[in-house]
Amino acid sequence: MVGVSDRKKIRVGMVGYKFMGKAHSHAYKDVGMFFDMDADYVMRAICGRNEQGVREAAARFGWESWETDWRRLVARDDIDMVDINAPSDAHKEIALAAIANGKHVLCEKPLALNLADAREMLEAAEKAGVKHGVCFNYRFLPAVQLAKKIIDEGKIGDIYHYRATYLQDWLVDPGAPLAWRLRKEIAGSGAHGDINAHCIDLARFLIGEFDRVVGHNRTFIKERPLLAQSEGLTGRASATEKGEVTVDDATGFLADFKNGAMGVFIATRFATGRKNANTFEIHGSRGSIRWDLERLNELEVYFRDDEPELAGFRRILATESVHKYAGNWWPTGHIIGYEHGFVHIVYEFAQHIAADAPFAPTFYDGVKCQQVLEAVDLSIERGAWVRVDEL
Ligand code: SOE
Numbered sequence: 001m002v003g004v005s006d007r008k009k010i011r012v013g014m015v016g017y018k019f020m021g022k023a024h025s026h027a028y029k030d031v032g033m034f035f036d037m038d039a040d041y042v043m044r045a046i047c048g049r050n051e052q053g054v055r056e057a058a059a060r061f062g063w064e065s066w067e068t069d070w071r072r073l074v075a076r077d078d079i080d081m082v083d084i085n086a087p088s089d090a091h092k093e094i095a096l097a098a099i100a101n102g103k104h105v106l107c108e109k110p111l112a113l114n115l116a117d118a119r120e121m122l123e124a125a126e127k128a129g130v131k132h133g134v135c136f137n138y139r140f141l142p143a144v145q146l147a148k149k150i151i152d153e154g155k156i157g158d159i160y161h162y163r164a165t166y167l168q169d170w171l172v173d174p175g176a177p178l179a180w181r182l183r184k185e186i187a188g189s190g191a192h193g194d195i196n197a198h199c200i201d202l203a204r205f206l207i208g209e210f211d212r213v214v215g216h217n218r219t220f221i222k223e224r225p226l227l228a229q230s231e232g233l234t235g236r237a238s239a240t241e242k243g244e245v246t247v248d249d250a251t252g253f254l255a256d257f258k259n260g261a262m263g264v265f266i267a268t269r270f271a272t273g274r275k276n277a278n279t280f281e282i283h284g285s286r287g288s289i290r291w292d293l294e295r296l297n298e299l300e301v302y303f304r305d306d307e308p309e310l311a312g313f314r315r316i317l318a319t320e321s322v323h324k325y326a327g328n329w330w331p332t333g334h335i336i337g338y339e340h341g342f343v344h345i346v347y348e349f350a351q352h353i354a355a356d357a358p359f360a361p362t363f364y365d366g367v368k369c370q371q372v373l374e375a376v377d378l379s380i381e382r383g384a385w386v387r388v389d390e391l
Helices: 019-034 051-061 070-075 088-100 115-128 142-152 191-207 340-355 363-382
Strands: 008-015 039-047 065-067 081-084 104-107 132-134 159-167 210-218 223-231 234-244 250-257 262-268 277-284 287-292 298-303 314-317
Touching: 008 019, 008 070, 008 340, 019 039, 019 051, 019 340, 039 051, 039 070, 039 340, 051 065, 065 070, 070 088, 081 088, 088 104, 088 115, 104 340, 104 363, 115 132, 115 363, 132 340, 132 363, 142 191, 142 277, 142 287, 142 298, 159 191, 159 250, 191 210, 191 250, 191 262, 191 277, 191 363, 210 363, 250 363
Parallel strands: 008 039, 008 081, 039 065, 081 104, 104 132, 159 262
Antiparallel strands: 159 277, 210 250, 223 234, 250 262, 277 287, 287 298, 298 314
């Protein structure tokens, strides 16, 4: 039995300490309790621009040290991998510097502000031979893994329809301030790059590549109070000054997939009453499946082979030991939550680094997602369908 001290170490340096920084810190801290890994994570350093904030985060989340300059962090010789949770405009610069220092990189979605930057990041990572991943966390939930298994085993047959939503309502209030996600120069886009990105990645994961897309979008509220103090997705608004919203509040698009399926997508922050309804419903020649993040342990399924008198959608609670990842947590029916997807990602990424186990989504998947995002934006400009491979 190898003692804990003899095991390989993966020493992590993380950039960002707010929402995603907290979710990722929890994952590094928890993963070893529930998963047998070929290496142990060492939470070596967390980085943030605000010294007081990052010092408090380091103490609270369990990081050994803290930095206020990511350039120092990525150059430290006591760090093996860099986890990037900074806003989207910083992803490329930090990733390229980390890669240049020979670090493996795990980056939050979307991978970059645009397709060209994403491709540059992929090329650099492949050339340097470092491991690279993008945190499309919803792939890593037991019910979504089950959906993938059902489709891959042909249990719902040929796919006719893929319908996806990502419905939130945190911006319906005109008083919600101009957070970084509402500024194009920082976020790249609004609901589209932030949450359609998840829908696009799940569609690619579950049924394959996009062929062509055509979209439309809206910015319902064009100016908002400036942000005085950030908190969660929004924060406290300035009492006096206002600023222009430079991104989409909602983007919808139609898609044709290379396998012939028809796609319908909508991502919005104005779906009043819907808080985090990342959903997909897939209809095939032999059956259908439906999943909703707001009920993330459940998968609704319909199989045409059922006896006619018993035919109907039924709910599978994906908390059995046969359901990927579920068995590592609790006994049957003791459900898991949003944060567990991140634990599963860092588990898989540790095995990718320490045991060269396969891993996806990598920067390649980040590029493919960016390609679809930009094809939709181009289709809106042109008012016409755009083939994804044209970009
Ligand atoms: C806000 O839309 C947000 O936090 C996204 O940025 C995340 O990627 C998503 O998982 C939840 O909602």
